[in-house]
Amino acid sequence: MTATDPWHRALADILSRSHRLPPDELPAAVDAALRPLGVTATIYLVDAEQRDLRPLPGSGRLAAELLSIDTSLAGRAFTNVEVHAGQGPPPRLWVPIVNGTHRLGLLEVFPPADADLADRALRDGSRLISGIIGHLVSSKSDYGDVLHRTRRSRPMGVSAELLWQxxxxxxxxxxxxxxxALLEPCYEVGGDAFDYAVHGGTLALAILDGVGHGLPAVLTTSVALAALRAARRAGSDLPGLVRAVDATxxxxxxxxxxxxxxxxEFDTGTGLLRYVNAGHPPPVLLRRGRAVRTLEGGRRPPLGLPHGGFEIAQLRLEPGDRLLLHTDGVTEARNAAGEMFGLPRLADLAERHIGSGLPAAETLRRLSHAVTQHEGGLHEDDATLMLVEWSADASANSEP
Structure with missing residues (x-):
């Protein structure tokens, strides 16, 4: 494409409108920018439970309905983070909407009737537009409620509203x-949370589970998360982070x-993993697609309780390794007969989904839904999963 290409002009048009654009007017801005190309589009956002794609009000077709991720061509484009063509009628492209590699939804693109859906310029142009939409959905969400409301199938509880922010x-x-990472139940969470940050080739990781349930547990976890971030952003090392959360x-x-x-903390250059386990279920190490061990080192009492000191555990990962972290709400989830989901089942499902070559986000979506299905849709506890992949191929697999 050249700077005078109509898709670039459409991109520039959306950018110029974006500075004073209210969230609810995003569909109108996209429609206006695409009109000179003879293209219309519908913006779909993935819902909080990662089951359906929901049309943004005022976007594209008036009759647009929610789409199931698991049973539609659109859902396949979302799960694989790939552009897919639908022959219609009318013909269309399904283009993933991401912010970086965070899956937000899909753009349904309707080109002119005589367009070739395999045309490179059409596909590249559609990806350009979906890319700017992804950035705007993320940046504009703080300025209004329509983008949050679109992603919800029911009202969100106070504890969940606080934690998701x-x-x-x-x-x-x-x-x-x-x-x-992924957290369930998304509308009524308890004390689970996760965090990560990247700086200078080091990936800082945290998965937390506050004692209790509901708002009191979320308040405890929120304070722990804030203490962790404050210490990390002040330059503390890993032992300093632990002490900061304890003290707070x-x-x-x-x-x-x-x-x-x-x-x-994980050094993405050398593969060195350093960690502390404060009374939490141990992470699972997956190597060459197989669960090979749990990480049993670095143990100490939960954060906030008295203790006699702690040690930092170390492990050198190999290129291609994956690390699966989880809270006890995953392995201790019970079905109607009282049978726990269990670590062996979690490891087996992780192996199968990773072996399918799915992006990390899709692997977790399927694992989380397996836990929900095991419980019959009724969560007795939060169930949080985090997957870290040390692989250039796995990383590229997360990008459209």
């Missing part, structure tokens, strides 16, 4: 590694409140 995007990738929880509450968790 604190969590980072579900997926992030560098050229060397990809990290993805102990100073805030005198009722033996605590948070279990794993705090870790």
């Amino acid at each position: 604190l969590l980072p995007p579900l997926t992030f990738a560098t050229p060397e590694a990809a990290v993805s 929880i102990a100073a805030q509450w005198q009722d033996a409140r605590f948070v279990t968790g794993i705090l870790a």
Whole structure:
């Protein structure tokens, strides 16, 4: 494409409109920019439970309905982060909407009737537009409610509303590694949370589980998460992060409140993983597609409780390794007969989905739904998963 290409002009048009664009007017801005090309489009956002794609109000076709991720061609484009063509009628392209590598939804593109759906310029141009939409969906979400409302199938509880504002995007990738996380139940969460940050080739990781349920548990975890970030952004090393969370929880509450968790740092250049396990289920190491061991080192009492010191565990990963972190709500999820989901089942499903070559975010989506199905859709506890992939191929697989 050249600078005078009509798709670039459409991109420039959306950018010029974006500075003072309210969230609810995003569809109108996209429609206006695409009109000179004879193209119309519908913006779909993935819902909070990662089951359906929901049309953004005012976007494209008036009769647009929600689309199932698991049973539609559109869903296949979303799960594989690939452009797919639908012959219609009318013919269309399904183009993933991402912000970086965080899957946000799909753009349904209707080109002119005589267009070739395999045309490179059409596909590249559609990806350009979907890319800017992804950035705008992320940046404009803080300025209004329509983008949040579109992604919800029912009202969100207060504890979940608070926690989701604190969590980072579900997926992030560098050229060397990809990290993805998912939390259920998304509308009524308890004390689970996750965090990550990248700086200078080091990937900081955390998965947390506050004692109790509902809003009190979320408040405890929120304080732990804030203490962790404050210390990390002040330049603390891994032991300093642990001590900061300990001290903050102990100073805030005198009722033996605590948070279990794993705090870790991973050097994406050397493969060195350093971690502390504060009363939490051990992570699972997957190597060459197989679950080979759990990481049993670095143990100490939960964060916020008195202890006699702790040690940092170390492990050298191999290129291609994956690390699966989880809270006890995953392995201890029970069905109607009282049978737990269990670590062997989790490891087996992880092996199968990873062997299918799925992006990290899709692997977690399927694992999370397997836990929900096992429980019959009724979560007794939060179930949080985090997958870290040290692989250039896995990282590239997260990008459209």
